[in-house]
Amino acid sequence: MFHLRLYMEYLKQYMKVRLAYRWDFVAQFVTDFLFQAINLVFILVVFGHTNNLNGWSQAEVIFIYGYFLIPWSIFVAFFNLWDFNERYIIRGELDRVLTRPVHSLVQVIMETMTPESLIGVITGLIVMGWAMTDLNLTWTWYDPIWFILFTLGGVAIYAGIFISLTSISLFTDSKSDIQPIMYNIGNYGRYPVNIYHRVIQFVLTWILPFAFVGFYPASYLLDKANWQWYAFLTPIVGMVFLGIGVMIWNVGIRHYRGAGN
Template sequence: MYPFRLFTYYFVQYLKTRLEYRSDFFVQLVTDLLFQAVNLIFILVVFSHTSDLAGWSREEVIFIYGYFLVPFAVFAAFFNLWDFNERYIIKGELDRVLTRPVHSLLQVIMETMTPESLTGAVTGVAVMGWSVWQMGLNPVWYDPILFLVFVLGGAAIYGGLYIMLTSISLFSDSKTDIQPIMYNVGNYGRYPVNIYNKVIQGVLTWVMPFAFVGFYPASFLLKDERWLVFALLTPVVGVVWLFLGVTVWNYGIRHYRGAGS
């Protein structure tokens, strides 16, 4: 219960801060929507020149893209670690965090969360709904349950990977540019994995498992059983990568030298 109360406190304080600058808040929302619209337009442009993409119809690809937006939105809202190095290492704020009796990673996550990023989930659900309507799919009763499990698993995969990358800063006070590279690679997970060659498919499945964030669970919800086992492994992969991320973080914290050293 204590972590939940702490999260509520941070959330309320965050809302107070954001609402003091409402124009910036709404500008960010509009910017996010425009970014998602550009990616959707890209898919439509591709399908203006072809009727299918490696056997996937336009509506199916749009459905996969819409699904990907949901776990990514959850990740972006609660694992906003982009400026960790600059804020917590170079400016020394991690020293303040480590003096408090709450797990350091939990504090960082609560201090950097951006709940407005969850609007991407609303957009994703809307895109999925349109695709389902166009394809005439009939969801079964357990689809919403699996959808929630898959989304949490995908967000955990993203979170675990980025926690591991962020942990690199605990061993060095120099800036790193790995996160933007990983962000670009992660975008491959929003499209059907079988449109890529075998090497990229293997990387997106076993090395940087972004295919579990978008494609595999989305293909299951589309009633495509070719990747059934991979889809059902999504929550397992999420738990494994989140555990790895937290483990590397804890190891880095034990070896963190402090801002003054």
């Protein structure tokens, strides 16, 4: 409850700052929507030249993309760590964070959140609904529960990976350019994993498990029995990678020497 109250206070302050420039706030919503729409157009262009993608129909691929947007948008909204190196290491703001009686990672997450990115959740649901008009899907009463668990697992996977990458700067005290590369690799999870080479499939499943963020859970919701056991692993994989990320962060904080050294 303490962290929830603290989060609400951070959220109030964030909204006050953002709404001081209302059109800029609105422009962020529009920009995020257009960015997601461009990726959808890319899928439509691909299917303009083929009827299926290694056995996957256009509606199924669109459904997978729509589902992927939901955990991805939640991750971006609450784990916006892209400028951590510049802001907290190079400018020394991490020293300020470490003087407060709240876990450093929790503070950084609250200070860098971008709630407007949650527009992607709405976009994802709309895209999924559009795709479902062409799909004969039958959901049971417990599928929405799995949907929530899969989503939380996907957010945890992304968070764990990017917290681990962010923690590298705690050891080096300098900028790291790995995150943009990992961001591009993460985009592979929004498409059917079996369209890639087997080596890439293995990497996206067990090394950098971005396939658990979009493809495997969406396949279960599409009644694809071949992938359902992978889907059920999503929450477990999420907890493992988030745990690893927090562990690396804690070790990095103990190793951090301060901006003045």
